[in-house]
Structures are given as structure tokens and as C-alpha cells.
Amino acid sequence: MENEWKKCRRILCIRPDNIGDLLMSTPAIRALKQSFNCHITVLVSSLGAAAVPEIPEIDEAIVFDVPWVQTTGVPDPAQFYRLVKKLREGRFDAAVIFTVYSQNPMPSIMLAYLAEIPLRLAYCRENPYQLLTHWVPDEEPYTCIRHQVTRDLELVARIGAATEDQHLSIQAKEILWPAVCEKLLLLGLDPRKPWIVLHPEVSEQKRRYPVRDWITAGRKIKAATNCQILITGKNNAEEAGEMAAGIGNRAFAAAGLFDLAELTILIKHAPLLLSVNTGTVHIAAAVHTPVLVLYALTNPQHTPWRVTNKVLYFDVPAPLQSKNEVVKYVYRSFSAEKLPLATPDKIAKMTQAMLALTAASSGSFEEPHALS
Template sequence: MKTEWHACRRILCIRPDNIGDLLMSTPAIKALKQTFDCHITVLVSSMGAAIVEEIPEIDAAIVCDVPWVQTNKTPTPTDFTDLVQRLKDEHFDAAVIFTVYSQNPMPSILLAYLAAIPLRLAYCRENPYHLLTHWVPDEEPYSFIRHQVIRDLELVVRVGAVIRDRQFSLQIRHQLWPAIADKLRAIGVDPDAPWIVLHPEVSEQKRKYSTEDWITIGKQIREANGCQLVVTGKSNQEEAQEMVNGIGDKAFNTAGLFNLAELIVLISRAALLLSVNTGTIHIASAVQTPVLVLYALTNPQHTPWCVPSKVLYFDVPVDLQSKNEIVRYVYQSFSREDLPLALPERVVETALTMLASRNTPSGSFQQPHTLP
């Protein structure tokens, strides 16, 4: 059945968060693109903007660090009014607002309303009345919790989008491999032998896993398997070097060595990604590299998607725990005794098992709530 959305030629997707958040929205963005044959613009943060060029379904991006999302800069009211005018000038037919259940969607909803975008779709707990033309009451997390991908897909289904593909959308620039291989050789890595990517870098301190435990894990994996260990990151050179020094033989520091497009290729060729819960696990999901996640007890719906994976959990220090009451509700509902903990010995055992089998089932919950 056709809806008014089938007449939309220009759709704005509002997702002003990080790389992983945007990647998890790509199946829904793909469904919009394929169903409505429309031009897709994304409103993204400066952090999320880094991945835009690697997502084929995105035609354009508006980069803005909005004041209701954590950012390193201090936005001004003028920035907001300028953004409203820019969105008006783009003459969008519709806006889709993607959120995590713990986020308040109202600022993004108001932005789309003030920009006079005719059709506006979002989840919201309270009735936004005229601010949205298509309101979906938000039942999460009190009635159920879905994977973020399912949450986003179920949103666009409400306006007639048809889902043909639930995989992440991310291009791999294979032509970059010769230059990447040269960089690896220059630091002693054999690009023709297997390697594991270790990614300790976090965007939030509450997700940080102990460097001492990283070293213990790296040593034991190397001793048991003999695989090369490539430590990655962007701004964590000191941490990466400390890990490499502690692990010793066959460990290599590549922090800051690769840009994002190169990192995607590197991960795509790895035997395994071992990472904290950050954007790299979603890159691994997109390129189908098995992933083992050391997952801080934060948002449980951001686990790997449709890829061989395992998830091991660790707690967040009390002083770093979220003050968001929705996040706290979910955190307090965890039965920690039922969760597999990210103890070094268990991490090593799980990693070795995954390396021995390419058929490890996904560790995320992927069953849809209402999707056909």
C-alpha cells in the first residue's frame, strides 16, 4: 500500500551521534532509499561524519554538533537558528529521527518542525501533538528491549518502507590494501599471515577495559595461537604502546597509523576483532569479521549485528555510571550472575574458540519485535 511518503523525493535522516550509531541506522536508511527511491541526507555530528562517505545510500550530509548531544565544542543559540535555516533551504519532504530509547527525541523533533519539514517521523514517550506528523509511542525499555537495528527498522516500516536487506551498509575500499600492507610491513607485521585486531580505545571512560587485563589477554592468545596482534586506535598511542610493550613478541602498535577507510579494510582482513563496545564492533559487523566484545554494562541493544560474535560483560565504575534514569533502570534490571563476565581467562578461552571456528553464532539478540 502506497503512503504519502512514496511521493517524497528528499528525506532527512537525523542521527547526530557517533559512527556506530549511524552504522546501526544504515539498514533503515537503506529501506527508505530502496522503497521511496529518494535522495537521502543525514544530519550527523562531526564524529559520525567520518563514516558518511563509506555508506553508499547516503547522498549528502549536514554536519553539526547539536547542543543536546555530548560534544567537545560548546554550541551557541546562533548555531541552532542557523541550522534551522539551512534545513529550510534544503526543502526536505520528510524527516526521520533515529534515537536510542534513553535519548530525548524532542530537540530533534523541534528542529524538524521549525525547519518546516512537512512529514516528521519519530519515537516519543509523550504525545508531541503537532510537532510530529507520524508519532510512534516509545515502549522501550519498559515493555521490551530490541537491538538498535530492529528499533530503527520498525520505525521506518510504520510509513511504508519495505525491508529487503537487514545488513549494515558499508563499502570496503579494497584498492587501499597495497598501501595498508606497506604500512604493516614497515612496523614488522607480516600482512600475509593471520592477525587479530585489538581495539582498546573508547569514546567514554566508562567503557574502558583495564590495560593490565588487555596485556594479560594478548600474551595468552599469542602463546596459545601464535597469531599477530595489531593494536588499533586513533588518539590512544600511549595506551597502545603500553599494551604492545607488555604483550611483547608479535604485538604491533598501529594507533594513529590508519584513516577510517583504511581501518575498515584492515578489520575486514582480520581473523578476529577483539574490542570494547564502540564503533569498531559495528564496522566488523558490516564487513563480516568475527568479533568478540568486551561490553561495559551500558546500552545492551548495541551488540554486534548479524556476524559471528560473542559478548562478555564488565561493570561500569560507580562514579562513571549514567545519571540518566532510563539507563539506570536498565542497568539495575541486569542479573549480573547470568551474564558472561569479561574476565581475562574467559576472554582468552572465547577468543581461541572463535579462532578455531568460523561458525560462531551471533552473540546479539536479533529477533524482531513486530517486523514481518
């Protein structure tokens, strides 16, 4: 069965989610490209599309907000039929459908089937019969929970695709750093002095960390480290401004100031990223910047990949908790564990501990006993 895939020259990867989801699939996409020497097209959402030009393993993108994934677009059936026609005209040899274990893969599987793509690979709980040519029964999360990167790599391994380089992929363009520095200086932040990036913006409200606690943590960080704090985001200018004002001097609101390429090089040069669990965490992993994550009790498989990191957790308010029964099953077990909590005091102490490290090391590390 693997021999069929070795003949593939045009492979469609279906990953219609956010930037972070696409970045976590890049090691698997690299495995496909290296193993089969093929042209890679990704089907991505309008949210994920911004990352495509910065991912060298991707040759082409088709941007479409599918109705079975939470995105900003709302396509009508006529647009969907046009997408099917476009995919059929693409004459793809194969399609690989990447999913989170809590997602239903069937709509994406059906899309590839209707587009008459000959080889179709995906995880699926139910027997898809003729809809998939290569079916991998999905055991998550009931038997095990793997990191999303591992999940995707193990999917493509089923058809003989592998790579020695399992790091996330995104280009950090050093040519942009002088312009980014200029923007920082205009804000009042001196990049030659200690500074960190603080990223509070979320794509889902259930992952939002309270502004008042951000402010408290920011004040404690500033007092303990004498660091400048740069508050980033795209569409959260009011939130960033409130936080900067609350933290006080040496805190700077930069929401909307950087595009994705600039944000990437900014994070690469930052000594530390402090962020909620969103796409910035995976950018930091891709550019090897240490990251401290305030992680909402949602999907536990999206923690930082192969980068110095620490994870602190906070609960999701009951009205915002997912109605997805798979997510609810994981939440019940996940929330029962004794996890380090994302209190302002804990955030400040861990920030201080991470900044004290003289060199980043791969993987997570334990909190020093003195800060327990």
C-alpha cells in the same frame, strides 16, 4: 498516511551521534531509499561524519554537533538558528528522527518542526501533539528492549519502508589493502601469518577495559594461538604503546596509523576483531568479520548485528555510571543477569575458540564446553 511518504523525494535522517550509531541506522536508511526512491540527507555529528563517504545509501550530509548529544563541538544559539535556516532551505519533504531509547527525541523533533519539514516521524514517550505528524509511542525499555537495528527498521516500517537486505552498510575498498599491508610490514607485522586486531579505544570512559587486563589477556592469547596482535585506535597512542610493550613481542601499536577507510579494509581482512563496544564492532559486522566484544554494562541493544560474535561483559565503575534514569533502570536489570564475564582468561579462551572456526556463520554461537 503511507501514501504521503511515497511522494517524498528528499528525506532528512537525523542521527547526530557517533559512527556506530549511524552504521546501525543504515538498514533503515536503505529501507527508506529503496522504498521511496528518494534522496537521503543525514544530519550527523562531526564524529559520525567520517563514515558518511563510505555509506552508499547516503547522498548528502549536514554536519553539526547538536547540544543535546555528547560530542566534541559546543555550538552557540546563533549557530543553531543558522542550522534551522539551512534545513528550511533544503526543502525536505520529510524527516526521520533516529534515537536510542535512553535519548530524549524532543530537541531533534523540534528542530525538524522549526525547519518546517512537512512530515516528521519519530519515537517519543510523551504525546508530541503537532510536533510530529507520525508519532510512534516509545515502549522501550519498560516493555521490551530491541536491538538498535530492529528499533530503527520498525520505525520506518510504520510509514511503509522496508528492505530485504538488513545488513549494516559500509564500503570496504580493496584498492587500499596493498597500502595497508605496507604499513603493517613497516610496523613488523606479517599479514601472511596469523594475526588479530585488538581495539581498546573508547569514546566514553565508562566503556574502557583496564589496560592491565588487556595486557594479561594479550599475553595469554599470544601463548595460546601464536598470533600477532595489532592494537588500533585513533587518539590512544600512549595506551596502545603501553599495551604493546606489556604484551611483548608480536604485539604492535598502530594507534593513529589508519584512517577510517583503511581501518575498514583492515578489519575486513582480519581473521578476528577483539574490541570494546564501540564503532569498530559495527564496522566488523558490516564487513562480516567475526568479532569478540568486551561489553561494558551500558546499553544492551548495541551488540554485533548479523555476524559471528561472542560477547563478554564487565561492569562500569560506580563513579562513571550514567545519571540518566532510563539507563539506570536498564542497568539494574541488566547487571542482575548471570552474564559471561570478560576476564583475561575467558578472553584468551574465547579468542582461541573463535579462531578455530573454519568459517564465519551468521549470528552468535555458544562457547565450547571444553572451554567453560
